[in-house]
Each structure stands twice: as C-alpha cells, then as structure tokens.
Amino acid sequence: MKNIIQPVKGTRDFYPEQMAIRAWLYSILRQVSESFGYQEWDGPFIETMELYAAKSGEELVKEQSFVFQDRGGDFITLRPELTPSLARMIAARQNELAFPVRWWSFGPFWRYERPQKGRTREFFQWNADMLGVNSPEADAELIAVAAAFLKAVGLTPGMALILVNNRRLMEAEFDALGILPEKRLEVSGLVDRSNKMEVDKWEAYALESGLSRTQLAGLKTLLENKELWRKSDELVRLFAALKALGVEDYVRFDPNIMRGLLYYTGTVFEAFDLTGGVRRAILGGGRYDNLLAEVGGEPLSGVGFAMGDVVLGIVLRERGLIPSFPPSPALTLVTVFDESLWLDSYALAADLRRAGIAVTCYPEPAKLPRQFKFADRMGMRVALVIGPDEATDGQVTVKDLRSGTQEIIQRAAVAPAVQRILASE
C-alpha cells in the first residue's frame, strides 16, 4: 500500500464494477439518442489551444484546461468540452453534410479544477446537438431527448425536472426594467445565482452591482413570475411542441435559468434533481447561433446539450437506480479437478463456447472449495465438474449454484442443461 503510486488528482479508476456501470450508461445513451435518429460521432481528445481561445477567451483555457506544449512547441489542450470540436468539424464539411445534422457523442473530457462533490478533473460527457434548424420546435426535440433519457434511467418527473427559459425574453424584460445592455451579463449572473444564495445576501449583492431598488424589485417580481413564458412566442411554441412530444411532465418554465455561457442566444435549459443532495445541474444546454462563425465557418444555428456522468452518477446512486451486474460476464465455471483431468475441463469449456455459452474455465487444478468459492464471488450460476468418476463414464456433474442442486449427465447433454439453468430465473 505504502509505495503504490497515486492516481492523478481528480481522476477515477474504473474497476470492472464501475466499468459495467459506465457501459450500462453508454448503452442507454445510445438507445435514447438513436431512437431520435441521432448519429454517433467523436472528435479528437486533444485540440489546439486556439480552438478554445477563439470562443472562450484565453484566460479560461489556460487556467481551467490541461494545456501542454508538444515537442514542436505547439500548445495542445486536452478537450474541456465538445462543442468547439463540433463547430470545427461541421465547418470543415459545411457544404457536403446533410442538414439538419443530428449528432451525439459520449467520451472523456478534462478540466483543471479543484475536485469536489460532483466535479472531477476527468469526466465523461454525453453531448447531443442539432444544427441547421432554428426553431422552437427543434429546441423542443433536444429537450425531449433529454427527457427520454431521464425516463430511461428511471428518473420520474417527481425526481428530476428540466427547467427552461429563454434569453431573448429575459433581455427584453431587462430592457423594460431599464437595465442597460452592458449590464445584461452581470445581471444574468445574478439571476443564475438567485437560487443558490440566501435572499438578503443576494439582494445586497444585487444593489452592490449597481441595480436600483426599483430595478431589484422589478427583477424579483420577474423571477417569481411563472407565467412569464406566455410573453415569448418562442416559449409558447416550445411548450406546445413539448406537449406534442409527450414530455411536458418533465419540463417547467423557470426564469431563474440563464446559464453562464456567452454563446447561448435563445432557449436555455437545465435538468435538476429536485430533492437530492446535489444541487448541481444534471445536464444543461440551449440554442446557439454564432458558433460556427467563430471557427471560420458560415453562420449556422444549432441547439444542443451536454450531460456529465459524475453528477448523474451521484443522483442515480442516491435514488438506487443503478442496476447491479454480475461480476463475471461468463456465468458458467468449469472446474479443474486435478492435473490429469485438466485438459478434459478445457475441452469441455471449448465445447460449451462452440455452443454459444460464455464459459470460464478455472486456470489450474485447485481445491474444489476454492473453485466453488471463486464461482460464487464472480456471481456465476453454473459450476461443472469432471472428476475421475465422471471421466470414466463420459459424464459431467452440472450444479445449479443458485438452487444448490446438481445432476450427473452425459457430456453431449451438458450444453442444453447449462442453457436451461441460465435461462431460468
């Protein structure tokens, strides 16, 4: 223990147990994404620093990304997000792609931040985007994808909701309150924080940032107005589309949702666990209009969202929604009785594999209790024994590990017998 080299800060080891969960999540993402016709894609895990600097400003990249110089002296960044790669790859094939583009991806990302609950330095993220359509109905589709996912992992509308707002609506309201355009960003940040801070602290903070008392009062009224969405044609259409898509139970209007990102221009949304211990967003996204222009492409509108695996994992664990998987993918063990019968066991295992059964053969003659214990710990269902008695008669002992019953049968009948046990509940 003492001299084992430490893992890199903020990384997670995926032992088979955790890897099974990751694979399970991946399979659900695939199923949900593909049910809406999204194509899987991926970009490189490393990109030039310029790609991110173009969009987010160099400070952010240098301080919160992993950046290193390659041997040629170029600055390389471990990707902290996927959207710039998406913009770059779309822009490079802008004239040949069949729009609207619907793409999804699941892969690793890195951010050089201080780890805490729900935040690691290496994490996996699911991204889904649609480009080439600018409509509230397209926004609704992405929200429906997100809702379909929540449903697929067992999160009901009582557990998690997608909160929706619209930036254009909020900006119009800010204007109506006499908040100057150059103040919008700061006020957006303020709005974003309104749920996280205590009320009086928040108000003091608001006044400090230059809002008048009337403006503050107006802002508070605004943020409590659950019907505000009716003033936005885009949101009215969005909610109508969500209803048609059958996911309205998962979605609520919430004027507090702004999202920090500069590039969102219209609809924005975030999914939250309603009652759990984590306050962080499970997923978040929105409409962006100018992304491609920033990497040198023609202007193209898009909408998309991203979901990290870390917060989701915490939520699912708290809710008991992560299924358990047997440790071994092979649920059948062929034991090795002794040295003289070793290869008989190997041959039996090979036979069963030819019959399409996943089989582990114990790799050496060991005491049977040890071999059975191994089968038990690996969550196996069937154990097979060829001892001297069985060998003489061309037979095999087949034991159902769950019921504890066993029978001695002819070797040719072993495969069907094993399959029967595996098929039983």
Added chain:
RNA sequence: GUGGCUGUAGCUCAAUCGGCAGAGCACUUGACUGUGGAUCAAGAUGUUGCGGGUUCAAGCCCCGUCAGUCACCCCA
C-alpha cells in the same frame, strides 16, 4: 485560486490527560482429502500519508508537505 474538515490493517472506524496500536468486515487455514453462500475455531495484517520539531515518551501537540473531502470561485 481562497477557506473548513479528515488522513490509523485490504475496507469501515476505535484508541480516555501525550503513556503497551485495537475492533468489525474482508483475508488465510481448519472443522469439511469431490462442492460455494451459512456457522464455529484458529491465524496473519501496520513506516498511524510523508518530512521535520517539542517531549522521558507523539496516532494524539507544533510547523511544513502531499492526498482526500466539503464549501467558495468557476461551470465551456
């Protein structure tokens, strides 16, 4: 980047005022020389994160450092 808390056996954690480093689970062996889970018995296990300091004596106090964790910040 700022602040709080925590580092003791593989894991979860005890250890009184600074006075012999322990328990449960897991592990190994046996009860049971052809059968796992259950039970019983026995056994093994430590650079108390690391480095320094104070002290007759440090897991405990002090300084530093590393790691974990929580909050702030940020959240692409």
